[in-house]
Amino acid sequence: xxxxxxxxxxxxxxxxxxxxxxxxxxxxxxxxxxxxxxxxxxxxxxxxxxxxxxxxxxxxxxxxxxxxxxxxxxxxxxxxxxxxxxxxxxxxxxxxxxxxxxxxxxxxxxxxxxxxxxxxxxxxxxxxxxxxxxxxxxxxxxxxxxxxxxxxxxxxxxxxxxxxxxxxxxxxxxxxxxxxxxxxxxxxxxxxxxxxxxxxxxxxxxxxxxxxxxxxxxxxxxxxxxxxxxxxxxxxxxxxxxxxxxxx
Amino acid sequence: xxxxxxxxxxxxxxxxxxxxxxxxxxxxxxxxxxxxxxxxxxxxxxxxxxxxxxxxxxxxxxxxxxxxxxxxxxxxxxxxxxxxxxxxxxxxxxxxxxxxxxxxxxxxxxxxxxxxxxxxxxxxxxxxxxxxxxxxxxxxxxxxxxxxxxxxxxxxxxxxxxxxxxxxxxxxxxxxxxxxxxxxxxxxxxxxxxxxxxxxxxxxxxxxxxxxxxxxxxxx
Numbered sequence: 001x002x003x004x005x006x007x008x009x010x011x012x013x014x015x016x017x018x019x020x021x022x023x024x025x026x027x028x029x030x031x032x033x034x035x036x037x038x039x040x041x042x043x044x045x046x047x048x049x050x051x052x053x054x055x056x057x058x059x060x061x062x063x064x065x066x067x068x069x070x071x072x073x074x075x076x077x078x079x080x081x082x083x084x085x086x087x088x089x090x091x092x093x094x095x096x097x098x099x100x101x102x103x104x105x106x107x108x109x110x111x112x113x114x115x116x117x118x119x120x121x122x123x124x125x126x127x128x129x130x131x132x133x134x135x136x137x138x139x140x141x142x143x144x145x146x147x148x149x150x151x152x153x154x155x156x157x158x159x160x161x162x163x164x165x166x167x168x169x170x171x172x173x174x175x176x177x178x179x180x181x182x183x184x185x186x187x188x189x190x191x192x193x194x195x196x197x198x199x200x201x202x203x204x205x206x207x208x209x210x211x212x213x214x215x216x217x218x219x220x221x222x223x224x225x226x227x228x229x230x231x232x233x234x235x236x237x238x239x240x241x242x243x244x245x246x247x248x
Numbered sequence: 249x250x251x252x253x254x255x256x257x258x259x260x261x262x263x264x265x266x267x268x269x270x271x272x273x274x275x276x277x278x279x280x281x282x283x284x285x286x287x288x289x290x291x292x293x294x295x296x297x298x299x300x301x302x303x304x305x306x307x308x309x310x311x312x313x314x315x316x317x318x319x320x321x322x323x324x325x326x327x328x329x330x331x332x333x334x335x336x337x338x339x340x341x342x343x344x345x346x347x348x349x350x351x352x353x354x355x356x357x358x359x360x361x362x363x364x365x366x367x368x369x370x371x372x373x374x375x376x377x378x379x380x381x382x383x384x385x386x387x388x389x390x391x392x393x394x395x396x397x398x399x400x401x402x403x404x405x406x407x408x409x410x411x412x413x414x415x416x417x418x419x420x421x422x423x424x425x426x427x428x429x430x431x432x433x434x435x436x437x438x439x440x441x442x443x444x445x446x447x448x449x450x451x452x453x454x455x456x457x458x459x460x461x462x463x464x465x466x467x468x
Contacts, residue, residue, distance in 0.1 A: 145337045148315040152331040153351045153396070163350050167341040245341040245376045 032214050041218045049203075050222060057199040058226060060116075060188045064123035065181060071124070072131025072176065077165070079132065080139020097129040101187050109195045119191045126187050131176045138172030139165075170242045177235060185227060266290050267326055267400055267432055269312055273457070274304075274319040280457040281307055282319075287451060287460065291399065294426055294433040296443035299453035305436040306334075308453065309404050312434065326432065330398035332406045336385040338377040344388055345373040352395050363395040364388075367421060383414045387421065394425045401426070403435035407442055419445055 001009075015034060022031045044050035079086040079093075105122040112118035142165065150160045166173075192201025200219045207215040266288050274282040281304045289295050299305050310316040312323055313331055338347050348360050355363070364370050367387040369380075377385050386406070393401060406422065407415040423446055426433055437443055443450050452461040 145333060145335060146339070148310070148313070149331070149333065149337045149351075151315055152313050152329055152402075153392075154329075155351060156353075159350055159353070163339060163342060163346075167339070170341075242341075245378065248376045248379055 028214075029211070030213060032217070037214060037218055037221075040214055041222075044215075044218060050219070053198055053200050053203050053219070054222060054226060056196075057185070057188055057192065057201065057223060060120060060123065060191070060199065061181070061185045063120045064127065064184050064188065065177075067120070067124040068127035068131055068180060068184065069173075069177060072128045073135050073169075073173065075128065076132040076135025077139050077169075080136040080142075086136070093129055093132060096125070097133070101126045101190065105187075105191050105194060114195045116196075119188075119196055122191055123184055123187045127180055127184055130183070131180060134172050134176040134179075135169065138169040142168055167242070174235075174239050174242070181227065181230065181235070185223065266324075267312070267434075268322075268324045269308075270323065271308065271311060271319055271321040273321070274307060274311060275457075282311075282459070283457040284459050285321075285453070289400075289432040289434055291432050292430040294435070294446055294448045296447035296450045297434060297436045297453060298440060298443050298450055299438065299458070301438050303453050303455075304458040305438075305453055306404055308458075309402055309434070309436050313402050326399035328396055328399045330393035330396055330401050330431070332389055332393045332401075332403040334405045334408055336377070336382075336389040338385060338388060338392075340377050343374050343376055344369060344380070347377065347388060348392055348395050351392055355395060359395070363391045366394075366425070367391040383410060383418070386410065386414075386418060390418070390422060390425065394429055397429055398431045401429075401431040401433040401435075403433070405437055406435065407437070407439075422446065 018031075018034055022028075022033045025031045028036060041050075075089075079089060104125050108118040108122035108125070112121060146164050146168075149155075150164055155164070188199070189201035189204065192199035193205045196202050200223050203219045204216050207219070268288040269285065271282050271285040273280050273284075285308060287295075297305050297308065307316070311319050312325070313329065314323075314325060339350065342350065344364065345360055348363055349355065352360075361370065361373070364373050367390055369384060369388060369391065372380060372384065377388065380388065390406075393403075403422075407418055410418060419442065426446070435446065453459070454461045
């Protein structure tokens, strides 16, 4: 069976499970049928609310993702390449890795204030340790022969980083980005839930208080759709390009 | 320990373009592997460094290349250096042409094409190393070494793990390229026939810790 068909069938199965569960529950207040979402979903689109809140969340996700990836990449590289630096900062990494997301979010809001900076900082700080750990593994596995080659031929640092180190790290960067994006948007929602007045997390907070399962599902599913679109239009094509040499 | 400033730091090239090697001692974890290795290589000279496997030939070559700087002694190197490693050591994620261009950014496209042409890879410029045979990857590695017109060429078992015919063709190509570029060449091998075929002078490394073995024609 072609992979696309498997994917479609698998999603249809999930939908069937939902319908069965909704039928068994028999109460649209608790779990509405999928088709019952269509009319209110359309209303949210037409009013512009859905697009506005999706956009606000997306901006936060993009900011936190870019910051966490670049800082985590730099930190992971430094820790992987310089064992002394690694020995000194590894305990910090373990502390931050085990700090609950909620604690970091609350502390950021308390220290920085209930603003956008605090929200993005909280998400970024939550994600940096994971990226760092993945990239550190990659930096430890760099090929010493290529390093020697670059040294003998006096390759410039810039070229070495761009054409020797980063391509070797590509699978690790892809893994960090993959897990990163999924985790980041979930933390962004918590951040919005706790201290922002827009975004998907804020809307879910609102509809939670109204006990409106339909709208909670609409917002959650819409953002999942956005993330799938990013996965298929940006992440996967980039990965295919970076892997081209393996399949050539 | 000597004055730290002399520890493996590249000194200025000698006036006549010689490289001089003086390794008083090289140790790994306190166990000396090389002791009192002294010799010089003149431009245009091809010196073979012969010795059994594991004696420390590659270690010595890495000291001379400046890859390993942890030793006692002094080595003067030349400005333009090139090395052919045991494995081709290519950037597998960049096409053949880029493998040359990234190492030699000063080369113009025509010069890159000529360098590939010279080793018979003119039509392979856009292929990734993984699409080339081992012999072709070795030749790409040779092209990379010679493209910068090196003053000092170091080769570490460049013909190992090739079948006899390919190794013979590689040796002919290497000899021709050396004759064109005339660098000071030092190459490591454990096969006396390779040394006889390419070298103008043969040094033998032996003993533990290894040192140069006296032999006929040795001018050091």
